[in-house]
Amino acid sequence: MDMRNSTKAWGGLAKAFHWLSVLLLIAVWVAVTLHEEAAKDSVEYVKYIMLHKALGVSLGAFVVARLIWRSSNVTPTPLAAPAWQQKAASLVHAGLYLALLAMPITGMVMSQLAGKPVSWFGVFEFPQVLDVNKELAGQVKDLHEDVFWPLLVLLTLGHIAAAMFHQFILKDNLIKRMMP
Numbered sequence: 622m623d624m625r626n627s628t629k630a631w632g633g634l635a636k637a638f639h640w641l642s643v644l645l646l647i648a649v650w651v652a653v654t655l656h657e658e659a660a661k662d663s664v665e666y667v668k669y670i671m672l673h674k675a676l677g678v679s680l681g682a683f684v685v686a687r688l689i690w691r692s693s694n695v696t697p698t699p700l701a702a703p704a705w706q707q708k709a710a711s712l713v714h715a716g717l718y719l720a721l722l723a724m725p726i727t728g729m730v731m732s733q734l735a736g737k738p739v740s741w742f743g744v745f746e747f748p749q750v751l752d753v754n755k756e757l758a759g760q761v762k763d764l765h766e767d768v769f770w771p772l773l774v775l776l777t778l779g780h781i782a783a784a785m786f787h788q789f790i791l792k793d794n795l796i797k798r799m800m801p
Contacts, residue, residue: 626694635694636801638687645680652676674728675742681725688718700793713779720773727765734758
């Protein structure tokens with residue numbers, strides 16, 4: 622399998638970026654869910670939020686690398702579809718990238734403004750570069766949890782629904798293009 626994209630197919634690295642992004646996103650969600658279910662201020666509570674932050678930072682860096690890779694490659698020619706469907710697909714993909722970047726950025730800014738550490742799996746801790754401002758931290762938290770998270774979920778579900786539509790209704794093998 623060629624690692625680079627062609628006009629006919631996604632390359633191996635694009636496919637790896639896609640599926641590893643899915644796995645990282647699920648891991649980030651599981652970590653924050655476990656955090657929310659743990660007793661407040663327990664060891665597990667702190668452990669899971671630190672894991673959530675480390676995975677979130679990793680996902681953000683991963684998305685940046687993915688965008689750099691994507692911008693340095695051709696993209697496969699879209700399957701034949703009405704112009705509105707191609708435009709919708711482009712908007713959903715752009716929205717997904719925006720939300721995937723906004724989540725770790727707002728998470729990092731929220732932590733900084735709250736004066737809470739962000740460590741990357743205990744290997745290193747990001748330096749505190751913003752002044753603590755708990756009120757502003759709360760506003761950024763609202764963006765993180767009430768704007769960008771629902772947007773990410775909605776766009777992800779739309780992306781999956783469109784893929785299923787292509788696979789089971791149109792039967793055009795769109796999913797096969799992204800499978801390893």
